[in-house]
Amino acid sequence: MAVTYALASEAVFASAAVLILAGAVAVITVKNPVHAAISLITTLFGVAVAFVAQSADFLAAVQIIVYAGAIVVLFLFVIMFLGVDRTRVVSLEPLIGQRALAAVGVAITVAGLVALMWRSHWVTGAPSVSGHPLASGAGNVHQLGTAVFTTYLFAFEATAALLVIAVVGAVLLARREPSEEGSPS
Amino acid sequence: MSLASIDPLYHHGVTGVVLLIVLVRVVVGFAVLMGSVTLMIWFERKAISDMQSRIGPQRWGPFGILQTLADGIKLFFKEDLIPAEANRFVFKLAPYLSLVPALVTFSIVPVGGTLTIAGHPVMLQIANPPVGILVMLAMSGISVYGVMLAGWASGSKYPLLSSVRASAQMISYEAALGITIVTVILVTGSLSTHNIVTSQADGIWHWNVIRLGVVPFVVFWMAITAELNRPPFDVVEAESELVGGFNTEYSSLRFALFYLAEFMNTITMSAIIVTLFFGGPAGWVPPVSHLRWVFPIIWFVAKTVFFCWCFIWFRAALPRFRYDQVMDLGWKRLIPLSLGWMLVVAGFLIKPAWGLVMAAVVLMASVALATAFERGVAREGGPRSVLAPVGRRPLPGEVLRASSDEVEQ
Numbered sequence: 001m002a003v004t005y006a007l008a009s010e011a012v013f014a015s016a017a018v019l020i021l022a023g024a025v026a027v028i029t030v031k032n033p034v035h036a037a038i039s040l041i042t043t044l045f046g047v048a049v050a051f052v053a054q055s056a057d058f059l060a061a062v063q064i065i066v067y068a069g070a071i072v073v074l075f076l077f078v079i080m081f082l083g084v085d086r087t088r089v090v091s092l093e094p095l096i097g098q099r100a101l102a103a104v105g106v107a108i109t110v111a112g113l114v115a116l117m118w119r120s121h122w123v124t125g126a127p128s129v130s131g132h133p134l135a136s137g138a139g140n141v142h143q144l145g146t147a148v149f150t151t152y153l154f155a156f157e158a159t160a161a162l163l164v165i166a167v168v169g170a171v172l173l174a175r176r177e178p179s180e181e182g183s184p185s
Numbered sequence: 186m187s188l189a190s191i192d193p194l195y196h197h198g199v200t201g202v203v204l205l206i207v208l209v210r211v212v213v214g215f216a217v218l219m220g221s222v223t224l225m226i227w228f229e230r231k232a233i234s235d236m237q238s239r240i241g242p243q244r245w246g247p248f249g250i251l252q253t254l255a256d257g258i259k260l261f262f263k264e265d266l267i268p269a270e271a272n273r274f275v276f277k278l279a280p281y282l283s284l285v286p287a288l289v290t291f292s293i294v295p296v297g298g299t300l301t302i303a304g305h306p307v308m309l310q311i312a313n314p315p316v317g318i319l320v321m322l323a324m325s326g327i328s329v330y331g332v333m334l335a336g337w338a339s340g341s342k343y344p345l346l347s348s349v350r351a352s353a354q355m356i357s358y359e360a361a362l363g364i365t366i367v368t369v370i371l372v373t374g375s376l377s378t379h380n381i382v383t384s385q386a387d388g389i390w391h392w393n394v395i396r397l398g399v400v401p402f403v404v405f406w407m408a409i410t411a412e413l414n415r416p417p418f419d420v421v422e423a424e425s426e427l428v429g430g431f432n433t434e435y436s437s438l439r440f441a442l443f444y445l446a447e448f449m450n451t452i453t454m455s456a457i458i459v460t461l462f463f464g465g466p467a468g469w470v471p472p473v474s475h476l477r478w479v480f481p482i483i484w485f486v487a488k489t490v491f492f493c494w495c496f497i498w499f500r501a502a503l504p505r506f507r508y509d510q511v512m513d514l515g516w517k518r519l520i521p522l523s524l525g526w527m528l529v530v531a532g533f534l535i536k537p538a539w540g541l542v543m544a545a546v547v548l549m550a551s552v553a554l555a556t557a558f559e560r561g562v563a564r565e566g567g568p569r570s571v572l573a574p575v576g577r578r579p580l581p582g583e584v585l586r587a588s589s590d591e592v593e594q
Contacts, residue, residue, distance in 0.1 A: 034272070034275065034337060035274070038334075041330070057316045058316055058319070061319035061320065064326060068323075068326060068327060069322075069323060069325075069326020070326065070356060070359070073329050073333065076330075076334075076352070080337055080345065080348070080349060
């Protein structure tokens with residue numbers, strides 16, 4: 001029984017990892033922006049599967065609702081509105097030295113990851129390694145709610161205020177004064 | 186995570202019999218849903234034609250009940266066209282993106298009580314995930330892509346306009362939808378649809394539609410109609426403006442898949458309304474032990490059919506909203522209303538005194554909001570939208586009279 005369960009969870013992890021990696025690679029290699037957005041959805045779904053495997057069900061649901069269901073839709077919305085949904089010539093470099101700097105950044109990140117894996121164990125994997133064991137089912141939501149509204153209340157409210165400020169700022173920037181176009185009637 | 190906490194079926198471990206029961210449950214659920222979709226399409230056409238003094242389908246089967254099957258066969262044999270300008274991969278992908286969420290959402294709906302088959306307790310719902318109703322929100326988030334990508338991939342102007350409309354509309358109404366679901370979750374204390382239904386089982390006064398005040402239900406109903414892109418919110422398929430909407434360029438089986446998804450969503454969302462607000466399978470059960478399991482199913486089906494009929498009724502009775510009206514209703518009316526109502530419900534759940542305090546606060550906030558809206562409108566110089574209000578345009582009769590007056594002079 002235990003062996004079959006471990007085998008199943010490893011199969012789930014492997015398939016989620018394949019989804020995540022395939023999606024992520026496609027996001028940066030595919031030329032059409034809409035295809036890239038679809039690949040991003042694949043990655044987000046893979047991450048949601050990984051969340052479920054770590055018994056963070058609520059996070060998985062929120063991942064799909066917020067990221068796949070709203071944010072990528074907005075990406076697509078902007079892509080369609082701005083009409084950049086065509087394959088672009090990518091050989092041009094908008095900023096001089098951008099490619100070289102990006103290569104240096106990637107090298108630093110990869111080196112950091114390798115160093116991390118060298119010195120410590122994998123962070124993902126069995127739930128017992130990844131932190132406090134999560135209560136299953138509805139307890140999951142309870143735990144998360146308690147953490148957000150007691151321990152991390154200030155951070156939570158600060159984030160909310162930041163988001164409101166961002167929305168108000170966006171509306172203000174997008175607004176046009178009606179008097180400029182002359183009175184309607 | 187222990188499986189038994191999700192479903193009592195797994196109490197004694199996962200054996201071959203249990204796997205077989207799960208498989209049968211999935212297959213039966215799929216078959217029943219597919220069958221009811223064909224009936225739903227027939228029902229809609231028949232009911233609409235009755236309301237419009239037409240006969241409607243009558244040729245195939247008694248009362249034309251096999252019409253959908255005939256339509257399906259016809260669509261199956263039609264030529265499958267892909268426009269030259271289309272993005273082929275996305276064009277082929279889109280119909281499935283709208284069909285699959287419709288199927289998955291139905292899996293969390295509790296259709297009846299719990300049966301005992303071969304010594305195993307079997308819940309009459311395909312799955313009871315711990316996140317329950319959030320699956321429905323997630324799937325309605327995914328189903329946006331079906332419409333959106335179909336419109337974009339067609340490589341044609343009208344479908345693109347339709348898909349931009351669809352994505353804006355569905356995202357706007359998802360907020361109101363989510364907030365009303367939060368009020369239901371607050372009184373239930375659980376996300377699982379099974380618990381939502383069992384908490385309403387003690388009689389009609391415990392149904393959420395009454396327990397929460399009728400407002401969340403009405404907001405949910407309107408928001409779900411907009412999510413379904415059904416009339417009067419069907420600006421996505423407004424044939425007078427957009428030819429056929431996002432599916433203009435689709436033909437053959439791909440078009441059939443969109444058609445199927447639309448009606449499947451209608452049934453599923455009716456079932457979700459019943460689950461959240463009308464006690465699901467709750468209802469009177471006769472004191473005969475052999476019929477005990479049948480009656481919940483009958484109640485569930487009766488309630489769901491009633492809401493399916495209501496969606497048809499809306500289509501026949503209500504004219505289509507203008508696009509700016511749809512956005513106004515969503516953002517300026519439904520979201521503040523559902524948010525205020527949620528705060529009041531939360532207050533009453535702590536203590537009635539807190540509920541009254543919250544009600545006073547919400548009332549003051551809504552007065553402030555209404556003043557702000559009014560000021561904004563006054564600053565813009567009257568209710569000016571892209572389209573001038575219909576009431577102010579001269580009616581054809583007046584124009585004729587004015588021109589004939591000129592001739593007489």
